[in-house]
Amino acid sequence: MLRQLNMDTLRQNFWKEEYLREKMLRCEWHRKYGSVVKAKQKAKAAARLPLRLPTLHPEAPHSPPPAPKVVPSKRPSCLPEMPIQSEMYPVLPATRALLYDGISHDSQGRYRYLNTRKLERPEKRYLFPITTNFMYGWLLGPPVKQELVSCKTCRVESFFRKNGAFALLDPRDLAL
Known part of the structure; x- marks a missing residue:
């Protein structure tokens, strides 16, 4: 001043x-x-402080009462039985081996592993829906292709005037 x-x-x-x-x-x-x-x-x-929410884990199913002692027959399984510690099913060894084969720049390694995992449906990758968005496609199965019915009489070739925008109306341009 x-x-x-x-x-x-x-x-x-x-x-x-x-x-x-x-x-x-x-x-x-x-x-x-x-x-x-x-x-x-x-x-x-x-309000600016971060809100801490507790982590929700899937409830373990209630164990049935002990059955009479009978030698249970085990089914052969390619997945080792592990206690539930994560939200995802364990990865198959063949798929996991893709991680260590090559580099992502050459479309190998992590790139091929992630693309292979992406092809599996979420129900096969996760134990339960993690987010609410998972609920939209959960347990829907493979997509079904719908074929379009073509009707040549219903098709309109163009909605533009044949003589240009500023030309006078031609009787052929009018839809009767």
Whole structure:
């Protein structure tokens, strides 16, 4: 701000009064609304804190009462039985071997592994739906192709005028 050289006593008193009046207005406002502003600031600060939600694990099925002692016959399985610790089924060894074969730049390694995993349906990869978006396609099965019925009498070749946009109407252009 440029210093004014024509400052006399009258002007000095004016600026002194203005400064004191502004100061009093600020004090009044702070006394009136200060507690409300502080409460809002505390609420905003609390809202910025990250919300911690507990991790949900699938419930283990209730074990049936002990059966009479009979030698159970085990079915041969390619997947080793492991306690449930993750949300996904274990990967087949052949698929896991793709990870260590080549580099992604050459469409091998991780690139081929991820593309192979992507081809499997989510029900075969995950134990249960992880997100709500999974529910839309869960247990739907393979997609079914629908063939379009073609009707040559229903097809319209074009909706543009044959003679251009600014030409006069031609009787051939009108749909009767």
